[in-house]
Amino acid sequence: MEKIFVYGSLRQDFWNYDKVLKNRVCHIEQGTIKGSMYHLPAGYPAVISGTDDIHGEVMTMSQHKLLKSLDFLEGYLGEGQDNLYVRRKHKIVLEDGRQEWCWAYTYVNEKEAQKEGEYIHHGDWKAFMHK
Template structure:
């Protein structure tokens, strides 16, 4: 089983969750990672390196095929490729205070996120768009 931390449209109540993850997730918990969160002009969020708290959900999945579908959705084609996002493991703090290492998709072009994106100081994209 794999755990992924999602902070944007893959969270519950959003279009990509319904399209890709609904009824395919074993467990969902709230959590945070360290980073810096931006809203991009294309309408989706980007996390880059930083020390802010970024809020999201940890989803437990049990299908490698599902992880490959998420890679495709996030524009991740593998190490050294021309990726939109990069999938790496990050320490994630769950609401109960425990730590988990989860897959996270971080934006590949930090400068573009800073230049073109709108910084979300709350670290919560769900609150930002609603």
């Protein structure tokens, strides 16, 4: 089964989880990836390359076709296209210390994120939104 790391509005307790993932995942674990996180003026997060721990959830999807819905939501049209985010395999560190590779979306325009976004030094968008 496919797994995806989510760090923004696809996390539990947020609108896109309820809209897209609720009742379509069979397992959820806490995890981190490496990167830098910014809150964009449009109201959602962007993760770009970096060395911070980015906190999120690893969702084990119960439906294989769900990736296509997530690609549409994240503005990912495929390699070499004019994408908002790109979906690639990333090394995830799970809460218990295990590591595995799973899908994650990263923001394409790093300069825009750094210029327009608010840097989230602790790498947890959920905590940022609940401050």
